[in-house]
Amino acid sequence: MNAAAYYFVDTMESEASAIARGLRRRDPDLLDRLIEQYQHRLLRYLVYLAGNRELAEDLFQETWIRVLERGHQYDGKHEFSTWLYAVARNLTIDCLRKKSPLSLDEMIDGLMQDELHAPLEPADTRPMAWEVVQQHEQAERISAALVGIPVEYRETLVLRFQEGLALDEIAAVTGAPLGTVKSRLCRGLNLLMSRLKGA
Amino acid sequence: MTRNAHNEARKLIALGEGFSDVQQAWLRAHLDECEACRHYGEAANRVVHALRSLPLAADSRLVRATQMRVRFHASRLREARERMWRVGMVCLGVGLSATLTVPLLWRLFAWMGEWAGVSTMVWQSGFIFFFIAPALVVGVLLLARGTYLTNHGERSRQWR
Numbered sequence: 504m505n506a507a508a509y510y511f512v513d514t515m516e517s518e519a520s521a522i523a524r525g526l527r528r529r530d531p532d533l534l535d536r537l538i539e540q541y542q543h544r545l546l547r548y549l550v551y552l553a554g555n556r557e558l559a560e561d562l563f564q565e566t567w568i569r570v571l572e573r574g575h576q577y578d579g580k581h582e583f584s585t586w587l588y589a590v591a592r593n594l595t596i597d598c599l600r601k602k603s604p605l606s607l608d609e610m611i612d613g614l615m616q617d618e619l620h621a622p623l624e625p626a627d628t629r630p631m632a633w634e635v636v637q638q639h640e641q642a643e644r645i646s647a648a649l650v651g652i653p654v655e656y657r658e659t660l661v662l663r664f665q666e667g668l669a670l671d672e673i674a675a676v677t678g679a680p681l682g683t684v685k686s687r688l689c690r691g692l693n694l695l696m697s698r699l700k701g702a
Numbered sequence: 703m704t705r706n707a708h709n710e711a712r713k714l715i716a717l718g719e720g721f722s723d724v725q726q727a728w729l730r731a732h733l734d735e736c737e738a739c740r741h742y743g744e745a746a747n748r749v750v751h752a753l754r755s756l757p758l759a760a761d762s763r764l765v766r767a768t769q770m771r772v773r774f775h776a777s778r779l780r781e782a783r784e785r786m787w788r789v790g791m792v793c794l795g796v797g798l799s800a801t802l803t804v805p806l807l808w809r810l811f812a813w814m815g816e817w818a819g820v821s822t823m824v825w826q827s828g829f830i831f832f833f834i835a836p837a838l839v840v841g842v843l844l845l846a847r848g849t850y851l852t853n854h855g856e857r858s859r860q861w862r
Contacts, residue, residue: 529776529779529780531772531773531776534769534772534773534776535769535772535773538765538768538769538772539765539769542760542764542765543758543759543760545760546758546759546760546764547756547758550758560761560764563760563764563768564764564767564768564771567768567771567772568771568772568775571772571775571776571779572775572779638755639757641752642752642755642756642757645749645752645753645756646756649753660753661753664750664753664754665753665754665756669719670717670719685713685717688716688717689712689713689716689717692716692746692749692750693712693716695749695753696745696746696749699749
């Protein structure tokens with residue numbers, strides 16, 4: 504690795520260590536900063552995982568409460584975002600399990616069924632110029648197609664292409680082996696493309 | 703070209719990373735020859751680009767509400783930790799004081815038993831009762847207080 508890469512890796516590790524230290528102290532200023540920094544990414548992930556914006560907003564708050572309570576578990580050796588997504592994911596699963604005590608597979612199937620009847624709302628409903636309207640329509644089509652594919656594929660696509668996580672980071676978040684993540688990514692993308700073609 | 707080659711190419715296109723230089727070179731060569739896989743790659747790129755530009759943002763009210771809630775919870779956790787620390791210090795103090803005073807009290811009771819002419823069993827029982835009586839009284843009082851507060855709380859809820 505050359506000097507620039509070393510510097511980059513070193514800076515990243517320092518930031519992660521600083522976050523780990525701050526979380527152990529339950530530093531409120533650090534938590535405020537992290538909430539602002541990760542607000543869009545975390546909400547986006549939760550919306551596509553839970554399939555419901557209202558539930559996602561509740562889970563957003565609960566995720567940060569859990570980060571506060573369990574911050575000592577973050578060791579600072581990996582990216583904070585990876586740990587944050589894992590916390591959010593586990594919380595979503597716990598929440599959905601409380602609502603209906605099904606197995607995880609049944610829950611995932613149930614989520615897919617619910618989401619087909621409750622499509623996501625677009626983020627912005629103001630009057631727009633023609634180009635923006637077109638983009639908005641495309642966004643609606645993509646959202647509808649995304650919500651229509653099984654949650655394990657959707658989650659992988661969102662983490663990979665929206666949140667920009669590497670494959671091993673996705674494996675760490677979801678607890679699935681790397682091979683499974685690769686398989687889900689390929690099949691998820693194929694499913695999404697076929698749904699968009701059919702739309 | 704075999705079906706496996708097309709599947710392999712599409713798999714590599716979907717992954718986008720984590721494969722070797724040999725695989726990259728193979729993929730480039732395959733895409734040069736295979737129009738179907740090239741179209742697949744272009745379609746996949748369009749979908750990925752669209753996924754990346756999906757508009758979904760957090761509301762500033764949600765962020766502020768979350769920050770306030772987290773701060774409030776953090777202060778409660780801090781207070782609980784300080785309370786536990788104080789309780790811990792008190793327990794430590796009581797433990798140390800008991801360690802110092804127990805031998806002296808034991809000798810005092812022994813002397814009182816001898817002076818009063820009572821049997822060893824009697825003064826030893828008296829010592830044990832003297833030792834646990836304060837804790838028993840406090841325990842009963844706290845239990846009564848807890849029961850009263852619980853009943854009082856239930857009655858208030860019934861009246862609403």
